[in-house]
Amino acid sequence: MDVIVAGDRADLVKAKDTLGAGTLALVPTMGALHEGHRSLIRLAREHAKHIAVSVFVNPLQFGPSEDFSRYPRTFEADLEVCAEEGVGVVFAPSADEMYLPDRQVGVSSGAMGTIVEGASRPGHFDGVLTVVLKLLNLVQPDVAVFGQKDAQQLAMIRRMVADLDVPVSIVGAPTVREPDGLALSSRNRYLSTRERTTALSLSQALAAGAAETVPSRVLAAAKAVLKGATRLDPPLLLDYVELVDPLTFQPVDDAHQGEALLVVAAKVGNTRLIDNTPILPM
Incomplete structure (x- = not known):
């Protein structure tokens, strides 16, 4: 049909x-x-x-x-x-x-x-x-x-x-990613080759955070990658990176039990991108 x-x-x-x-x-x-x-x-x-x-x-x-x-x-x-x-x-x-x-x-x-x-x-x-x-x-x-x-x-x-x-x-x-890790988005077509390289910092930061198990360390690991990306050409302009409860989106701390969600948003050039990854129960 x-x-x-x-x-x-x-x-x-x-x-x-x-x-x-x-x-x-x-x-x-x-x-x-x-x-x-x-x-x-x-x-x-x-x-x-x-x-x-x-x-x-x-x-x-x-x-x-x-x-x-x-x-x-x-x-x-x-x-x-x-x-x-x-x-x-x-x-x-x-x-x-x-x-x-x-x-x-x-x-x-x-x-x-x-x-x-x-x-x-x-x-x-x-x-x-x-x-x-x-x-x-x-x-x-x-x-x-x-x-x-x-x-x-x-x-x-x-x-x-x-x-x-x-x-x-x-x-x-589930989020679908391109082979280099960038989350698929209709806005990806706006990115130049250099901007795309910078944009990969989002998924790299999420991966770094997901390798940790304590909330404060999850955030610290992600922030370290994103801070480095602010020095790239073009730079990453970070909007936010947060570790939140997946149901309420309230921030979680080291006393949190259960799954959390690491979320990030940033601009590269004129393109705003978001991404996230689950953090396994702590």
Whole structure:
């Protein structure tokens, strides 16, 4: 079956009817699909008979100085990826289709949306949760799949689904990395060769931290690598590196027991990158 493209609500209803009976998994994306997105689609295939992929660059989750206007948009190539991976429906709405011109109500991400990544990008998680809830309401999937690379986003979506009793199962997919260790991201295409070399410091810092077992040493090891990267050409501009509880994203200390998550964000040139790795139970 060819991929059905739905650009509005009416087309989406018709597309779902065409798919027929069986469970449905949704893979929300902003397009510019890469191997990481393919892994999400393949994981979705393990959980449902039919797969829908949304392609929507959500303006609500971009700050005024962020890269909304230049975010890569490769819709025809995205359709080819979806066809190759056996996706049944691609939902590709416009901003006007998703949001009323006098939109007033959205989702508040609460206190958790103001820390770590939320502290660096005020309002970001409000925009993420608002669009995710709308997509879940419109597509009505049984399962939705999100990548672990956006770990705080995944944790907040799980919390939203629990708090608001949304009838969907949320599945997290492992981060996919390129052979040199760089976490796959649509923004990687912005990096020059030299910038990419500097960007590798993120995954190298995570690996250094993961080799330790005491929280203070985990952070110290990661910070040492990142400090060295600030002297590269071009330099790494560190935003944050934190060791947090994977459910709450509150910082952990040496008294912490159980799994933790080492998270990092930095800019290389004009490109902002994030990454994370789990730290085994301490």
